[in-house]
Amino acid sequence: MPSPITQNLDILKKAQQLDSEIHHAHILLEEIPSQRAQLKADLELEKTHFTELEKMLKDIQLKLKEKELELSQKEMQIKKLDGQLSQVKTNKEYAALQQEIASLKADNSLLEEGIIHILDEVEAAKDETRKEKEKVALVTKSFQDKDSELVTQEKNLQGRLVDLKKQREEAVTQLPPELAELYNRIVVKKQGLALAAVNGEVCAACQMQLRPQLINEIRLGEQIIVCENCSRILYFES
Ligand SMILES: [Zn+2]
Numbered sequence: 033m034p035s036p037i038t039q040n041l042d043i044l045k046k047a048q049q050l051d052s053e054i055h056h057a058h059i060l061l062e063e064i065p066s067q068r069a070q071l072k073a074d075l076e077l078e079k080t081h082f083t084e085l086e087k088m089l090k091d092i093q094l095k096l097k098e099k100e101l102e103l104s105q106k107e108m109q110i111k112k113l114d115g116q117l118s119q120v121k122t123n124k125e126y127a128a129l130q131q132e133i134a135s136l137k138a139d140n141s142l143l144e145e146g147i148i149h150i151l152d153e154v155e156a157a158k159d160e161t162r163k164e165k166e167k168v169a170l171v172t173k174s175f176q177d178k179d180s181e182l183v184t185q186e187k188n189l190q191g192r193l194v195d196l197k198k199q200r201e202e203a204v205t206q207l208p209p210e211l212a213e214l215y216n217r218i219v220v221k222k223q224g225l226a227l228a229a230v231n232g233e234v235c236a237a238c239q240m241q242l243r244p245q246l247i248n249e250i251r252l253g254e255q256i257i258v259c260e261n262c263s264r265i266l267y268f269e270s
Pocket residue numbers: 228235236237238239240259260261262263264
């Protein structure tokens with residue numbers, strides 16, 4: 033027939049096992065909101081990048097339109113001046129017009145070069161925007177999957193916690209009231225860990241060297257002994 037202390041220690045170990053699981057589940061649950069926030073932030077970052085690329089593409093397209101407009105205005109001006117060539121009276125006027133036309137044509141050839149360059153930029157920007165759009169779609173899908181996974185995980189953990197808490201209450205109720213109270217007090221104070229094994233001559237939880245007399249008392253098993261340093265209930269691993 034095991035001593036009452038041995039029986040109580042067995043119940044305490046069972047309760048401790050459940051409380052450790054409860055503590056672990058709480059930690060996992062507490063991490064979920066920040067994990068969800070991080071996923072959301074990653075998605076927003078990608079969306080922002082896409083918006084920036086779209087804006088860049090629009091800016092380049094606007095620059096292209098301006099240059100094309102400038103080119104067509106100058107071409108019209110050249111046509112107009114060409115028409116005037118036949119109406120001028122003097123050689124000097126004729127030469128001046130020709131010079132003006134030549135200067136406009138030189139401007140236009142620079143404009144045309146510029147336009148070709150901008151067309152390349154437009155193509156590159158379109159390509160980059162298209163790729164980013166695909167990336168946003170992928171990240172959105174991955175966000176939705178991972179986020180709903182986390183929501184499921186959260187629900188499961190909450191359900192598991194209800195179950196574990198019920199089991200730990202059932203275990204603790206089997207203890208004498210004053211021991212149940214002591215255990216409950218320590219478990220709250222010590223982040224879910226109320227029991228500590230004796231490891232050699234050391235408390236496994238706080239690593240404090242235990243007095244030989246204390247170790248003897250634990251061995252005798254006549255009463256519950258707590259660590260003089262961390263206040264946890266000490267036991268020998270059987
Ligand atoms: Zn200790």
